[in-house]
Amino acid sequence: MTSPENASDLPESGPEAARRRTGGRSARVRAQVVEAVGTLLVESGYDALTVDAVAERAGVHRTTVYRRWRDVGGLLADVLDAAADDGWRPADTGSLEDDLTALNQEVYEALRPGGADAADGYGSGYGSGYGSGSGSGSGGNLTIALIAASFRSAQAAGALTRFWEGRYARSAQVSDRAVERGELRPGVDARALLVTATAPLYQELLLLRSTPDPELPRRAARAACAAARAGVFH
Amino acid sequence: MTSPENASDLPESGPEAARRRTGGRSARVRAQVVEAVGTLLVESGYDALTVDAVAERAGVHRTTVYRRWRDVGGLLADVLDAAADDGWRPADTGSLEDDLTALNQEVYEALRPGGADAADGYGSGYGSGYGSGSGSGSGGNLTIALIAASFRSAQAAGALTRFWEGRYARSAQVSDRAVERGELRPGVDARALLVTATAPLYQELLLLRSTPDPELPRRAARAACAAARAGVFH
DNA sequence: ATCTTAACGCAACATCCGTCGCTTTAAGGA
DNA sequence: TCCTTAAAGCGACGGATGTTGCGTTAAGAT
Numbered sequence: 105m106t107s108p109e110n111a112s113d114l115p116e117s118g119p120e121a122a123r124r125r126t127g128g129r130s131a132r133v134r135a136q137v138v139e140a141v142g143t144l145l146v147e148s149g150y151d152a153l154t155v156d157a158v159a160e161r162a163g164v165h166r167t168t169v170y171r172r173w174r175d176v177g178g179l180l181a182d183v184l185d186a187a188a189d190d191g192w193r194p195a196d197t198g199s200l201e202d203d204l205t206a207l208n209q210e211v212y213e214a215l216r217p218g219g220a221d222a223a224d225g226y227g228s229g230y231g232s233g234y235g236s237g238s239g240s241g242s243g244g245n246l247t248i249a250l251i252a253a254s255f256r257s258a259q260a261a262g263a264l265t266r267f268w269e270g271r272y273a274r275s276a277q278v279s280d281r282a283v284e285r286g287e288l289r290p291g292v293d294a295r296a297l298l299v300t301a302t303a304p305l306y307q308e309l310l311l312l313r314s315t316p317d318p319e320l321p322r323r324a325a326r327a328a329c330a331a332a333r334a335g336v337f338h
Numbered sequence: 339m340t341s342p343e344n345a346s347d348l349p350e351s352g353p354e355a356a357r358r359r360t361g362g363r364s365a366r367v368r369a370q371v372v373e374a375v376g377t378l379l380v381e382s383g384y385d386a387l388t389v390d391a392v393a394e395r396a397g398v399h400r401t402t403v404y405r406r407w408r409d410v411g412g413l414l415a416d417v418l419d420a421a422a423d424d425g426w427r428p429a430d431t432g433s434l435e436d437d438l439t440a441l442n443q444e445v446y447e448a449l450r451p452g453g454a455d456a457a458d459g460y461g462s463g464y465g466s467g468y469g470s471g472s473g474s475g476s477g478g479n480l481t482i483a484l485i486a487a488s489f490r491s492a493q494a495a496g497a498l499t500r501f502w503e504g505r506y507a508r509s510a511q512v513s514d515r516a517v518e519r520g521e522l523r524p525g526v527d528a529r530a531l532l533v534t535a536t537a538p539l540y541q542e543l544l545l546l547r548s549t550p551d552p553e554l555p556r557r558a559a560r561a562a563c564a565a566a567r568a569g570v571f572h
Numbered sequence: 573a574t575c576t577t578a579a580c581g582c583a584a585c586a587t588c589c590g591t592c593g594c595t596t597t598a599a600g601g602a
Numbered sequence: 603t604c605c606t607t608a609a610a611g612c613g614a615c616g617g618a619t620g621t622t623g624c625g626t627t628a629a630g631a632t
Contacts, residue, residue, distance in 0.1 A: 595613105601606085
């Protein structure tokens, strides 16, 4: 759980620097607030995620939230950074196409209207505590809410980028394994391959908001495979 | 120029329906407001696009804007619908890869940080009157501002989807021409091909906000070509 | 030219949002 | 246990945002 103020975590430069107090009350407040953010997002979507609502839900005073997180973007950055360092790994199915399809399936679930309950924007694991968002009325999709927020706050945008880059970095082993198996020649640009594979899902579900096509994850994976085998990413 | 209220343009159902007044003053007000929206977006980005700022810039009263467009989303929807029916056509270069690259180049310019001055999110032509946004400080990218807005307003989201679908529909002839030339077998899914070709640009520049790579438009086009030739979109 | 009334202008109002100065609580070192 | 002070609580404020009721202007029909 990375907090805004210790993101760059020098232990206070001065010799007699003021001691931070991260124990007891502060920790409790943070936990309550972070949980309130998740709950509110799932229940009523991003528009309901005001500082006031979070504070009330967390049983904490408004000014406390303003001082520690500054704004909604800061709250989301905190939540996202916490989600970023889960133990997620890409599935290992034995073939490049199936690996990419599995990856795309996760993205698909996260982006689908009734979608997953997690900061699953790409990958799983986060906050399985938040009951599935399935059909929770105006709640809408949590992942989409987070992305929407990233357009309103530089801080949230940075956190989201870090989250995704972490996912892509770990997914590079999908490409590595394909090389080991001899499916691809060495020297392939893993990131380009992965972006090509996943991008159509974001395009269709997030930007174009077309009706979800269950075949899309596999088709996008196949397209990326074909391009990779043709040497486009070398 | 499609206005919110005549979007579904039945000429008033009742036999003695109240006559709308679209002439003189109303038309002038609309023109002033729409122009103010464009100017403000280019000059200072989406965050500066408040109803008040638009009203002041247009020399019109706040309540007028609130009543006719309801909110910023309504304003943007109006602007986007106006931009959607320009005369845009995809370039015809003589080969599929070059056609797609040209398409991607337009998207690239529109999405790049110092990017194009138009609602060029995909395609050109709109409002060439708005001086190029090149480097206009905090202005940021107009296209990205419009997309960001679409996450805050269902009305703007709908307009943006319509805009893009129109672009994709017209771009289908890129695929048709490739079939005619014998580059692709008949029966290819043009939309899937086009989405695959353009999606990596949106992914990198809009979502991941990575530093622009001038090679990206061509690489994405090549990847889509390779997939198409492999029969992925049939 | 005259009349009706849609659309705009205006001012007052209610909210919401973020900030500030001050007080109170309790974390953490001695 | 006591002391210092970081961090939370509290109330009040100023500014921005959106709404409402009413008066004024002018579009469009006769």
